Structure formats: structure tokens, C-alpha cells
Amino acid sequence: MLRNLILMLLGAVIGITGVVATTPVVEADEQFIPMLVYRTGPYAPSGIPVANGFRDYYTMINNRDGGINGVKITFEECETEYNTKLGVECYEKLKNKGSTGASLVNPFSTGITYQLIPKASVDEVPILSMGYGRTAAADGRVFKWVFNFPTTYWSQASAFIRYVAQQEGGEKNLKGKKIAHVYHNSAYGKEANPTLQALSKKYGYELVLLAVDHPGQEQKATWLQIRRAKPDWVFMSGWGVMNQVAIKEAASIRYPMDHFVGNWWSGSDADVVPAAAGAKGYKSATFHSPTSDYPVHSDIIKHVYGGDMSKAKKNSFGEVLYNRTIVNAMFAVEAIRTAQAKYGNRALTGAEVRWGLENLNITENRLKEMGMEGFTKPVKVSCSDHETGGPIIIQQWDGSKWNIVSDWVSPIREVVRPMVEKAAAAYATENGIKPRSC
Amino acid sequence: MEIISFLNLVFVNPLVEIFSYPIFFAEVVISGLLTGVMYSLVALGFVLIFKASGVFNFAQGAMVLFAALNLVGFIEQGFPIWLALLLTIIVMIILAFLIERFMLRHLINQEDIILFMATIGLTFLLQGFGETLWGSNVKPLDLGIPNQSFEVAGLLLNEFDLFAAGSGAILVGVLAVFFHYTRIGRALRAVADDHQAAMAVGIPLKTIWIIVWSVAGFVGLVAGIMWGAKSGVQFSLSLIALKALPVLILGGFTSVPGAIVGGLIIGVGEKIAEIYWRPLVGGAIENWFAYVLALAFLLFRPQGLFGERIIERV
Incomplete structure (x- = not known):
């Protein structure tokens, strides 16, 4: 009985102090951001x-x-x-x-x-x-x-293609090139696919889509396919461990790292740590200085x-x-x-x-x-x-830090914006939303 | 027309590709075998504990993470690698002792499901405690294992993968000898067959459990080193347990050779499926295909390839 009472009191004390410790005191002139x-x-x-x-x-x-x-x-x-x-x-x-x-x-x-x-x-x-x-x-x-x-992801994907075109000596040189998209098999990872497909039709490059399942700890099959397909460029939409393993696998099949470009969620400091020297040369998109x-x-x-x-x-x-x-x-x-x-x-x-x-x-x-x-x-x-x-701007890992290696690259708005409007209109129809007049 | 196209994707195109590019196919198979050994390393930990105590240790993945976190943590503290390895082994033995003292001892003769639930709790404890102790950042693990790729007859091989496969093979050999030719090994098997009978003939159940959890911890450490060197040591290491499940289903929960053969079959099977049958469903099939493969085997051998056939009167 006494033991139960002590436990109850202890629980109450922990509960009360816990609430006090975690709940911010918000006054009228304070702006709350979750x-x-x-x-x-x-x-x-x-x-x-x-x-x-x-x-x-x-x-x-x-x-x-x-x-x-x-x-x-x-x-x-x-x-x-x-x-x-x-x-x-x-x-x-x-x-x-x-x-x-x-x-x-x-x-x-x-x-x-x-x-x-x-x-x-x-x-x-x-x-x-x-x-x-x-x-x-x-x-x-x-x-x-x-x-x-x-x-956005679509703008980013289009800017990546523009960057590739710049590296290859112009948009006309995209024709016949092979570009692989290695992506996290999730709503996030798939976002860039429609843009890359639309631009593939416009510029005539071959697009290879390779999905990697969560969490991406094992990617040998994906990188064997890269080794066989020999894409000129690889674009990656990864997150978490998927990035680290992908960079390591790319190095292990000797893929030229300066032609391997991650999106802005595939270019953090943690992503290049496990591959160490093997990550040298790896690039990623970003929209701010590293x-x-x-x-x-x-x-x-x-x-x-x-x-x-x-x-x-x-x-x-x-x-x-x-x-x-x-x-x-x-x-x-x-x-x-x-x-x-x-x-x-x-x-x-x-x-x-x-x-x-x-x-x-x-x-x-x-x-x-x-x-x-x-x-x-x-x-x-x-x-x-x-x-x-x-x-966007491209950063590159030199083995110890990220460096900016490109000028700012604009997205291909004339392709992306109509796609955005079409997708938004479809969403509006599906959800009974009347678009605002702007 | 669509049916013909579908049949082509299932039966014709993959075979055409395999026979058109045999060297690439060989590379896929070798890659699958090497990956399979890595799966086996994780599966072995499950088998050891299940074999000796009948407990399906859900926490094996967390033990892999915990061991790797400790190893990297000690190295980061400035300990030489050999000492860090030794300290990690000691930590895993202490962990085994604590598990026996505070978890298993209180659950003797309880239903299997209760023991299983306890290991789920242990999973969260080890994940949380490990990260609290050593942090959640990605930690590089470099033990000096060579990691260069080289070509042999057009096949690209990687030194690290070969090293991992070799380590796995040695570990399995040692465990097989341990189980079959040592007194402790025989005692382990006796405990696995019947707790009460083993105790009746004087086998110390508690000691046996500490030993087997320690060995599972050591196997977890080896798996943690191999997987951690690939991806860095981080939380997701604990998720590789999911890769071991189809291996166990296929190989049987009580067989060390089963864990190895199961791992190899799953490794090769999922790679072939992902590469040659990917166009059928758009890719990323290897995770669930491993389970399909394992379940397909179960239709013919419910106890797994090497598992013990259990016949009970009902």
C-alpha cells in the first residue's frame, strides 16, 4: 500500500515537472512556431x-x-x-x-x-x-x-539538365546522352521523374529510372545496373542512409564522381562521410552557400x-x-x-x-x-x-569540404511552369477547389 | 497484345538478357553471393539465440547497431582498434549478463510470445541507449580493411566484399565446430531441445544463456563492422535485421548452415529479380521479392531448408 502510494506520488511529481519542463510559457506578445x-x-x-x-x-x-x-x-x-x-x-x-x-x-x-x-x-x-x-x-x-x-524538385531537375547541357557544350549535345535517376522509392524520390521525362522528350536524351527502397542500406543491384547502362550522368534523389551507401557504391564501381550529382537533399556533410576519399568529386545541387x-x-x-x-x-x-x-x-x-x-x-x-x-x-x-x-x-x-x-548552384566535395563549382543555374521555366499549372489544375478538380484569381 | 507483352517481360526478355550478356550475369550472381554472406552474418545471430533458447530475438538488429556504436565510440575516444574491439566484446558480454539477469531469468518457462515481446522492448532500449551514449550522427568506420575494386576476366570485384565473405565463412566454420565438438556446444543444443531436461541433467541454464547471448553479441559486432563500413555506423544498421528475416524463413531458424545457404539464395535471388524482372513492376522489388522467394520455399518445406521438422500431437 505504502509502496503504491510512493509510486503514485513519484509519478505525479515526474508528470508535473515534465509538463513544466516541456511546455513553453507563451505570452500574448510571443510568436509561436512549431x-x-x-x-x-x-x-x-x-x-x-x-x-x-x-x-x-x-x-x-x-x-x-x-x-x-x-x-x-x-x-x-x-x-x-x-x-x-x-x-x-x-x-x-x-x-x-x-x-x-x-x-x-x-x-x-x-x-x-x-x-x-x-x-x-x-x-x-x-x-x-x-x-x-x-x-x-x-x-x-x-x-x-x-x-x-x-x-522546387521540378525546377531543380530542370536546372540539373541545364547544368548537364552546359557541361556537355550545349543543349543540342544532350541528344543521345544517357542520364540515370537513382531515386528514393517514395513520394519525395519520385517527384523529379515527370520533369526528367518531359525534358527527355524535348532534348532527346535517354532516361534510366532506378528506384531504391527505404532505407537504402543495400543497393548493389542498382549500381550493377548503372555499371551496365553506363549513363553519362547520374542524378540522385536520396535521403539518409541511401545517400551514403549510393556514394560508396558509385565509388566502388568506379563511376566518375564528377558526373554523379545529387539533389539538394543528397549533398550534406553526413552523406560523404562513409565513402571518405571515394566521395571526392561528388556533386550536389543546392541553393545556398555551404x-x-x-x-x-x-x-x-x-x-x-x-x-x-x-x-x-x-x-x-x-x-x-x-x-x-x-x-x-x-x-x-x-x-x-x-x-x-x-x-x-x-x-x-x-x-x-x-x-x-x-x-x-x-x-x-x-x-x-x-x-x-x-x-x-x-x-x-x-x-x-x-x-x-x-x-540552383552546384557544390562539389573535395575530400574535406564542399566547394561551389558552378554559376547559378536557372530552371527551365517554360517547361516546368506549364506542368505545375496542369498538375495544380488537376488537384483543384479532384478536390473541388476553385482557383483564386491573382 | 498486352498479355504477349507481359509474357515477354516475364519469360523472354530476362532470359534473352541473361544469355546475351553472360559475363554481366556472372557479376550479378557473384554480387548476390557476396551480399548474401552479409545477410547471413545478421541471420546467424538470430539462429544462435533461437537454437539455444527458443527465443526469436527481435533485438538482434539493435545489437548489431549497439556493438558497432560502441566500437566506433571507443575508437573516437582514442583507443587503438584492437583495444576498442576488445572493449566492445567485453561490453557485449556484460550486455548478455544483464539481459540474462534482468530479462530472461524472470521469464523462464513463459510462453515464447512473451520472450519475443521482451526482445522488442530490448530493441528500443538498445537503440535509445546506444544513441544517447554515442550520438545519432553518421560515424565512419575504417578498420583498414582494403576497399579497392579490380577486374578479373571482365568481372568487377571489390576487396572489401571478398573480405566480408571470407570473414563470414570463417565465422560460420568456427561456430559449426563450437556447436558440434565442444562441451558447451553440446550443452547449448541440449538446452535448445528441452530447458527442463537440460537443467535436470545439470546443465546450468543461466550460464548457457549468457554464453549464447555473448556469442550472438560477437556475431552482431562482426555484422556491424561489415555493414557499418559500407554505410557508416548509424541508426539504420538496426534495420538490416529485416534483411535477415527472409534468410531465416528460408534457411530455418535453428540451422547455422541454413543461415548461410539461405543468405546466399536470398542474395542471388533478389539481385537477379531486381535486375532482370525490374521492368515488370517498375523496380525496387528486391526488398519484398526476398520474402516472396522465402515464402515460395515454405510451400514445399515449411520448416525451411535446414530447419528441424517439428511434429506435435494435437
């Missing part, structure tokens, strides 16, 4: 730098500026393990937190994004799926609540880590995915700032932040003010264009 993270599970090596990047940028804004125009940012992490079901549960758990509910949500998973799209308009929580998610959401007339700027020598980084070191670089490094500081999340968090903060200009410097609702996202205009000057000049490209979102068709 964080769907994956610090555990098979995709944790990619999820950790992402989560750390968000946390550090928001903390830096709070510590350096006192928040966004005086409105502090609060955030709460919820572990998704990159699992769509858990991601939806996290969203449901966090969407009403804070005095005004969730400002916006960054799912950081294409699967979770797909599931949240129908919910976003009902809950009035905008989704910012930066460079992932449903590509058709680029058509803001149909997808009012979803944003995928600065660029280095950490910008003023924004100095501010993070100063205002988040108190000048302690070694502590920052232990928290993924400066890694590719960390840098990408700095860009993502900056977009979120600037959207809130944009919305504040219209609605006032207070905690905003999701609907108000959505307006901010749709009217976001980050110029070169603004990037410079934020210490990000040259770190990424300007973005101007509009009612009809939630993607902006931003360019």
Missing part, C-alpha cells in the same frame, strides 16, 4: 542539423534583436522520426499552441507535407515546404496555404553560443543542412516581419503570416542587412507563384 523534428530514427543524421539550425536562428533573433520587432519567438520541438503518421500527430498537437496558434509549419518531410496540405486551409496554418513537398503547390491560385519557394563565414554565422556564434565555436560545432554549426535551415528559418522570420508591417508588431495568426509569406520580397539589400549577402539568392513571392523558380 518544430517538427527528427533527432532519432534512421534519418536522424539529417534531422539533427536541421533541428539545430532552426533552434539557433530563432534563438539568435531573440537574443540579438529581442525577437521580431520586439515580438519574441517561441518554439517547441516534436519528434517525428521522419514518420508521416507521427508528423501529422505532432502537427495536431502543436497547431493551437501559443496565443495565436501556430504561425506556420515547416514539415521537413515530403510525406508529412502531403498529409498536411488538406489540413492547412481548414486550420489556417500556412505550410512552408522550402524546396520539398508537393511541387504543384507552386501554383498559389490553387494552393493558397502552401509555399515551396525558393525552388560555408559558414557570413556575418549571420558570426551573430549565431556570438548570440547563441557566447563566442564558443567548439560548442557550436558540436551542434552541427556550419554543416550544409544546418545552413539550409538558417535560410528556411530566415524565410519564416521575414514572412512574419512582412506581415507585421501590415498587421502591426504583435503576435500574428496563421492567416496573417500567410499574407506575409505571399508578399515576401527579400532583396539583395535585405540579404546584406541580415548578414547573408551571397549566402543565398533574393526571393519575391506572389499570389500565383509560391515557388519563384529560383536558381
